[in-house]
Amino acid sequence: MFLRDPSAYHGEKNKRPFFEGWYHKLVTSDDQSLVIIPGIYRSGENNNQTAFIMIFDGFSGDLFYEKFEVNQFNCSTSSYDLQIGSNYFSPKRIIIDIDSKDLIINGKITADNLKPWPVTLFEPGCMGWYAYIPTMECFHGILSMNHSLSGKLMLNDSTYNFSNGRGYIEKDWGRNFPKDWIWAQANHFSKTDASITASLATIPWKKRTFAGFIVGFYYENNFLRFTTYRNSMIKDIHYDLTTLYWEIERGDLKLELTIEKGGKTGLLYAPDVHDMIPKVDESLDGKIQCQLYNKNEKIFDDTSILCATEFIGDTNKLIEMALN
Numbered sequence: 001m002f003l004r005d006p007s008a009y010h011g012e013k014n015k016r017p018f019f020e021g022w023y024h025k026l027v028t029s030d031d032q033s034l035v036i037i038p039g040i041y042r043s044g045e046n047n048n049q050t051a052f053i054m055i056f057d058g059f060s061g062d063l064f065y066e067k068f069e070v071n072q073f074n075c076s077t078s079s080y081d082l083q084i085g086s087n088y089f090s091p092k093r094i095i096i097d098i099d100s101k102d103l104i105i106n107g108k109i110t111a112d113n114l115k116p117w118p119v120t121l122f123e124p125g126c127m128g129w130y131a132y133i134p135t136m137e138c139f140h141g142i143l144s145m146n147h148s149l150s151g152k153l154m155l156n157d158s159t160y161n162f163s164n165g166r167g168y169i170e171k172d173w174g175r176n177f178p179k180d181w182i183w184a185q186a187n188h189f190s191k192t193d194a195s196i197t198a199s200l201a202t203i204p205w206k207k208r209t210f211a212g213f214i215v216g217f218y219y220e221n222n223f224l225r226f227t228t229y230r231n232s233m234i235k236d237i238h239y240d241l242t243t244l245y246w247e248i249e250r251g252d253l254k255l256e257l258t259i260e261k262g263g264k265t266g267l268l269y270a271p272d273v274h275d276m277i278p279k280v281d282e283s284l285d286g287k288i289q290c291q292l293y294n295k296n297e298k299i300f301d302d303t304s305i306l307c308a309t310e311f312i313g314d315t316n317k318l319i320e321m322a323l324n
Contacts, residue, residue: 006125006141007091007116009075009082010173017044019271020173021054022080022089025284026109026149027188029164031306033058033284034153036096037268038082038089040073041276044175048275051084053098055105056266057155058284058308063266064103065276080143080171091116091143091169096153107153107160111167115195117142117216118223126214128229137176137204143169145218146187146195168195177270177280178202180313182244184259186288186304187218194219194302196290198246198257200237202318211322215248217255217290219300224292226250234322239315254293261309262286282310 004010011018021039035056042049051073055064068084075082081090088095094109117126124131126142149165168187178201187195195218203212213234215226226232232250239245244259262283269276286309292300 004124005079006119006127006131006139007080007143007171009077009080010139011040011042012077014042016042017175017271017273018042018173019176019276020171022082022143022171023169024089024094025168025185025308026160026162027166027306028160028162031188032160033306033308034155034160035268035282035284035308036089036094038084038087040070041271043274045273050276052269052276053084053087053096054269055103055155056268056282056284058264058266061264061266063268063278064105065269065278066098066100066103094151103156105153105155107151109149109151109153109162109167111144111147111149111169114144114147114169115218115223116144123229126216126225126227128227130212130229136174138172138174138178138201140199140214141171142197142216143171145197145216145223146193168197170197178313180315180318181310182239182259182312182315182318183310184244184257184286184288184307186286186307188306189290189302189304191302192219192300194290194300196257196288196304198259200246200318200322202313202321209321211318213248213322215255215257217292219292224250224253224255226253226255237319237322239311239319244311252295254296256289256291256293258289259307259309260287261311262307280310280312282308284308 051068149162181201236247262285268280286307288307
């Protein structure tokens with residue numbers, strides 16, 4: 001195995017089933033949120049394959065899913081440098097131009113001061129050494145925890161001005177999404193330059209499953225990792241169908257998260273057996289409170305009301321597994 005940029009394209013061998021998608025969350029300075037996801041899908045059960053660009057408007061809940069021929073998809077295998085038709089995507093730039101029956105969108109967005117999850121030989125991104133296991137069902141990468149935005153997009157009759165906006169980028173690739181997962185992400189806090197990404201998912205492992213988690217927390221130029229492979233421990237977690245409380249410890253550090261679902265949801269497309277289908281409820285107006293302690297001394301306490309949230313599958317079973 002060799003070190004490879006998690007942001008790069010991993011599907012060059014045309015293996016099936018396979019999907020790969022890059023998730024760009026874009027928020028204006030007046031709190032308008034858009035998600036743009038370019039990607040590719042190949043079924044393992046039939047000949048169906050497609051490139052796509054998905055757009056989710058967090059304010060209206062509108063979801064647009066545009067298909068493209070796979071020969072219009074061209075991405076580097078050494079870095080994130082993607083062309084789909086006349087549309088271009090990279091960590092630092094988006095150029096988009098689509099004119100279809102339901103969607104007219106065009107514009108250019110640039111990103112600066114990206115803060116990617118560190119990539120090293122022994123910890124190649126947010127998955128740690130799990131990234132070297134070829135039989136994993138789904139792989140995950142975090143391209144930027146937080147960055148500044150500039151530029152404008154025209155979406156149907158609306159203009160989104162991203163000057164002084166904030167962004168976040170992650171990606172997934174593999175055979176399929178996990179069966180069950182909880183995910184939250186926010187980089188708009190009231191007092192500080194901070195960002196949180198937190199996921200808990202059912203992970204198939206040989207002939208059993210376990211609850212794996214990846215939590216990255218960035219604040220004031222500090223980056224903290226609470227993950228399964230770094231011997232972090234879930235001390236408490238419970239969920240009442242609207243709010244999740246999650247307490248994690250690693251050494252002298254303790255992170256407490258209180259996550260509330262958003263009210264405006266969109267049904268995002270995700271890989272299935274025969275095609276990409278709408279099945280992932282996501283909101284961009286959730287709420288998250290983060291409290292960080294070092295040796296029981298509180299060193300961070302802040303709240304974001306622009307938190308992206310997903311609660312998918314049998315979350316009660318997932319939480320029960322996480323506590324065992």
